[in-house]
Amino acid sequence: MRGKTGIAAALGLAGALLLAAGAPAWASSGGTPGKAEKSTADHTVFKELQGPFASGEEVTQACLKCHTNAARQVMSTRHWTWDYVNPDTGQPLGKKTMLNGFCIGDRSNEAFCQSCHVGYGWKDASFDFSSEKNVDCLVCHHDGDYVKVPGLAGHPAYERIEYPARSGKFIGPVDLPKVAAGIGKTRRENCGSCHYYGGGGDGVKHGDLDSSLNAPPRALDVHMSPAGGNFSCATCHRSDGHALAGSRIAPTAADPHGPIVRGENSGRNPATCQACHGDTPHASRPGRPDALHVHSPELLNAHARTLACQSCHIPAFARGGVPTKMSWDWSTAGQLTPEGTPFQKKDEHGHVIYDSKKGDFGLGRNVEPEYAWFDGKVSYTLLTDTIDPSRRVAINTFHGTPGDPQARIWPIKRFIGKQPYDTEHRTLLVPHTAVKDDTAFWYNFDWPKALKAGAEANGSPFSGKFDFVQTEMLWPITHMVAPAEAAVGCQECHRQNGRLEGVPGIYVPGRDRHANLDLIGRTLAGLTLAVSLLHGLLRILGGGSRRNQA
Amino acid sequence: MSTRIYLYKRFERFWHWSQAALIVTMMLSGFEVHGSYILFGFGEAVRIHTLAAWSLLTLWAFTIVWQFTTGEWRQYLPTLRRVDAMVKYYVTGIFSDAPHPFRKTTAHKHNPLQRLAYLGFLAVMSPVIWGSGLLYLFHAQWPAFGLDRHLSLEWVAFVHTAGAFMILVFFIAHVYMTTTGHTPFAHIRSMITGWEEEHP
Numbered sequence: 001m002r003g004k005t006g007i008a009a010a011l012g013l014a015g016a017l018l019l020a021a022g023a024p025a026w027a028s029s030g031g032t033p034g035k036a037e038k039s040t041a042d043h044t045v046f047k048e049l050q051g052p053f054a055s056g057e058e059v060t061q062a063c064l065k066c067h068t069n070a071a072r073q074v075m076s077t078r079h080w081t082w083d084y085v086n087p088d089t090g091q092p093l094g095k096k097t098m099l100n101g102f103c104i105g106d107r108s109n110e111a112f113c114q115s116c117h118v119g120y121g122w123k124d125a126s127f128d129f130s131s132e133k134n135v136d137c138l139v140c141h142h143d144g145d146y147v148k149v150p151g152l153a154g155h156p157a158y159e160r161i162e163y164p165a166r167s168g169k170f171i172g173p174v175d176l177p178k179v180a181a182g183i184g185k186t187r188r189e190n191c192g193s194c195h196y197y198g199g200g201g202d203g204v205k206h207g208d209l210d211s212s213l214n215a216p217p218r219a220l221d222v223h224m225s226p227a228g229g230n231f232s233c234a235t236c237h238r239s240d241g242h243a244l245a246g247s248r249i250a251p252t253a254a255d256p257h258g259p260i261v262r263g264e265n266s267g268r269n270p271a272t273c274q275a276c277h278g279d280t281p282h283a284s285r286p287g288r289p290d291a292l293h294v295h296s297p298e299l300l301n302a303h304a305r306t307l308a309c310q311s312c313h314i315p316a317f318a319r320g321g322v323p324t325k326m327s328w329d330w331s332t333a334g335q336l337t338p339e340g341t342p343f344q345k346k347d348e349h350g351h352v353i354y355d356s357k358k359g360d361f362g363l364g365r366n367v368e369p370e371y372a373w374f375d376g377k378v379s380y381t382l383l384t385d386t387i388d389p390s391r392r393v394a395i396n397t398f399h400g401t402p403g404d405p406q407a408r409i410w411p412i413k414r415f416i417g418k419q420p421y422d423t424e425h426r427t428l429l430v431p432h433t434a435v436k437d438d439t440a441f442w443y444n445f446d447w448p449k450a451l452k453a454g455a456e457a458n459g460s461p462f463s464g465k466f467d468f469v470q471t472e473m474l475w476p477i478t479h480m481v482a483p484a485e486a487a488v489g490c491q492e493c494h495r496q497n498g499r500l501e502g503v504p505g506i507y508v509p510g511r512d513r514h515a516n517l518d519l520i521g522r523t524l525a526g527l528t529l530a531v532s533l534l535h536g537l538l539r540i541l542g543g544g545s546r547r548n549q550a
Numbered sequence: 551m552s553t554r555i556y557l558y559k560r561f562e563r564f565w566h567w568s569q570a571a572l573i574v575t576m577m578l579s580g581f582e583v584h585g586s587y588i589l590f591g592f593g594e595a596v597r598i599h600t601l602a603a604w605s606l607l608t609l610w611a612f613t614i615v616w617q618f619t620t621g622e623w624r625q626y627l628p629t630l631r632r633v634d635a636m637v638k639y640y641v642t643g644i645f646s647d648a649p650h651p652f653r654k655t656t657a658h659k660h661n662p663l664q665r666l667a668y669l670g671f672l673a674v675m676s677p678v679i680w681g682s683g684l685l686y687l688f689h690a691q692w693p694a695f696g697l698d699r700h701l702s703l704e705w706v707a708f709v710h711t712a713g714a715f716m717i718l719v720f721f722i723a724h725v726y727m728t729t730t731g732h733t734p735f736a737h738i739r740s741m742i743t744g745w746e747e748e749h750p
Binding site for chain 2: 296298299301302305489490491494495496507509510511512513514517518520521522524525528529532535536538539542
């Protein structure tokens with residue numbers, strides 16, 4: 001009796017101690033500390049942010065009163081310049097000049113596309129890149145209720161407007177003082193407002209980035225899930241004076257190093273898997289010898305010498321329910337109803353598969369990636385490059401030699417496009433599509449006009465003769481990392497016609513063999529069996545052993 | 551009237567049958583790893599193959615000690631004496647109930663052909679399969695020993711597969727030869743019980 005009460009008392013005391021000491025104060029309010037608890041400044045009390053503001057630029061000027069260097073920092077990044085020169089090839093890349101197989105090109109469409117520029121007012125070549133007040137602080141730091149409307153050259157709506165035009169849907173005027181007072185660290189929704197929606201819609205371009213990552217279940221993204229690491233984008237894409245780690249034009253394809261130690265000054269990209277996990281992340285569980293493991297840690301770590309982590313740990317992309325575009329055929333755009341109005345066709349899930357403005361789309365969900373050697377070097381077909389229209393044109397090419405220490409086998413999304421090109425000059429063309437005027441394709445459905453206007457804006461020649469050419473574009477798959485238990489199984493690659501079928505430079509047991517050795521081996525084994533059976537048959541017919549048995 | 555001799559001792563029988571089970575397991579899992587068929591699933595096949603390999607190595611460690619301490623190793627010394635008679639027996643004599651040219655004794659359990667076959671297993675197949683197999687097994691550790699500069703997995707796998715086919719051929723022939731006793735199951739029975747019935 002006394003023993004029992006003693007135990008109960010001890011348990012009660014232990015419980016009370018755990019409650020009192022086990023967790024920081026903010027834990028009871030759920031997960032990570034909120035902005036208010038973490039920030040040393042409460043922006044709601046600053047008079048400078050209480051407005052009134054006539055425009056985004058005025059908010060920026062208020063921000064810069066305290067954050068004096070912020071605009072200059074942003075202006076040195078690609079988020080601002082949309083410009084990048086590939087150091088290996090000298091190719092002018094960056095969104096300003098690069099082509100893609102989706103909306104094709106930026107120039108002439110700036111007022112629309114630049115709703116994803118981290119600035120205000122870029123609607124044509126006259127934009128002032130040196131004006132600090134043109135930097136948009138809010139798009140990355142707002143806490144909700146701030147939308148840069150396509151067509152307004154990076155501005156939010158300052159008055160109530162119908163968007164999309166003639167849709168019957170309206171966007172109310174932005175409450176700039178409220179947005180300014182609510183600013184904080186970047187959330188996934190901030191980054192996602194552009195990076196999810198590239199190519200004209202949720203999940204369209206990347207395949208591994210869409211709005212399902214705002215609150216993903218653990219199975220979709222083990223790092224970003226509130227049930228997992230609850231990372232924001234910036235947890236991996238670390239910023240240093242507004243410069244963010246990570247790039248799809250110049251990614252770090254191989255990072256054969258241990259984790260980055262705090263204080264380490266190696267200049268390594270902090271956004272790689274290895275930056276946290278190191279290059280030998282698979283470890284033994286205590287008490288179990290390796291031979292008992294289905295997956296021996298050494299064996300798995302050896303795979304990391306050939307494969308990107310992503311190849312096994314992202315079993316499929318577009319896994320969050322949002323489809324990604326796998327193909328886009330511009331050549332069928334421009335069909336109108338008998339009444340002469342544009343229309344859309346949708347699939348059984350309500351996703352658009354035809355749009356008069358854009359043509360036919362092929363959608364994909366839970367798409368198994370393709371795999372290719374990739375050393376992080378990418379080259380592009382630019383407006384100035386001559387193409388061979390008899391073949392599929394590679395808008396971008398991933399380079400990488402099998403076995404190169406800088407290269408790994410990466411999962412990729414291969415997107416197939418069909419887009420206009422000049423049949424005389426044999427160059428790709430950027431159509432003028434999105435800004436409402438009398439040449440834009442989306443409002444006039446007249447290819448020659450749209451292509452002429454696009455060529456003029458890009459300073460590229462246009463003969464007036466055009467056709468459509470099949471193109472392809474590659475996207476590295478690196479987000480939507482699944483929990484370890486959902487990683488790609490051995491047999492997915494270690495078999496014939498598996499995921500790695502056709503990937504050169506590696507010997508994959510189960511996939512590869514020497515056909516002649518197999519032929520000789522099987523023949524010898526078959527002959528031995530045949531001779532044995534024949535010998536046995538002769539013994540039975542000869543009655544030798546039967547007589548012995550008797 | 552037949553007489554019985556105690557030919558195979560307890561450890562020898564234990565060794566033989568557990569080795570047989572392990573080799574069958576390794577052939578089943580090994581040819582799956584090779585990609586000949588899907589049975590256990592690739593990852594599981596690798597695990598089974600690895601476990602069986604370590605088990606067999608352990609068994610062999612005991613067996614080698616047993617062979618030397620008992621002097622049984624002499625059973626594997628090759629001889630060409632009367633090999634011709636053995637070949638002649640299997641090619642012709644066996645069909646006409648000719649007497650077996652070899653009489654088993656505890657000092658000579660194996661006929662001259664058997665001795666050659668088992669020596670071939672020990673001296674050729676075994677080094678090929680174990681040498682390539684251990685390199686294969688420790689592929690992950692090659693860079694630590696600088697082996698990756700000299701070896702390719704492709705050729706290690708080639709040699710290992712060649713060894714596996716040799717063992718498969720040996721296995722088929724061996725199993726068939728067990729039926730060539732005075733009854734089809736006589737040899738198997740004596741390998742289970744240890745007792746060999748002598749027939750004049």
